[in-house]
Amino acid sequence: MTDLYEDDILLWSERQANLLRRYVAGDRADDAVLDWSNIIEEIESVGNEQLHAVESLLLRSLIHRLKALAWPDSRDVPHWRAEERTFLARARRRFAPSMRQRLDLADIYADALRGLPETSDGRPPLPVPDVCPVTLDDLLARD
Numbered sequence: 001m002t003d004l005y006e007d008d009i010l011l012w013s014e015r016q017a018n019l020l021r022r023y024v025a026g027d028r029a030d031d032a033v034l035d036w037s038n039i040i041e042e043i044e045s046v047g048n049e050q051l052h053a054v055e056s057l058l059l060r061s062l063i064h065r066l067k068a069l070a071w072p073d074s075r076d077v078p079h080w081r082a083e084e085r086t087f088l089a090r091a092r093r094r095f096a097p098s099m100r101q102r103l104d105l106a107d108i109y110a111d112a113l114r115g116l117p118e119t120s121d122g123r124p125p126l127p128v129p130d131v132c133p134v135t136l137d138d139l140l141a142r143d
Helices: 002-007 009-024 036-070 077-094 105-115 136-140
Strands: none
Touching: 002 009, 009 036, 036 077, 036 105, 077 136
């Protein structure tokens, strides 16, 4: 069963889901076929992937916010602001309360600073805050 897990995760997950449904319904005949170690790993990875997705969306929103601060006269500011709002809306939808203690906004902001381009339209950036000027609640609040 582990070979299928490594070779075709989609087929493996469909088969395991079917076996789990039968197991829950009382059919224990296929209990030995259930790939428990990989099932456990996949369940853990679901939460981790959601956390990483929220981190990525917050990072992308902060990069766009920083671009708008660093080049306020750029013709791209409306686009950057729209992108920031879009990424924040998507982060809001995926955010779960338990993520709050695992999200390190200072670290995400530091990554956003590193992701800021050196120039835009041939111009260097204006100074931007070294420390994140917003809180997680600010970012996740509805406008």
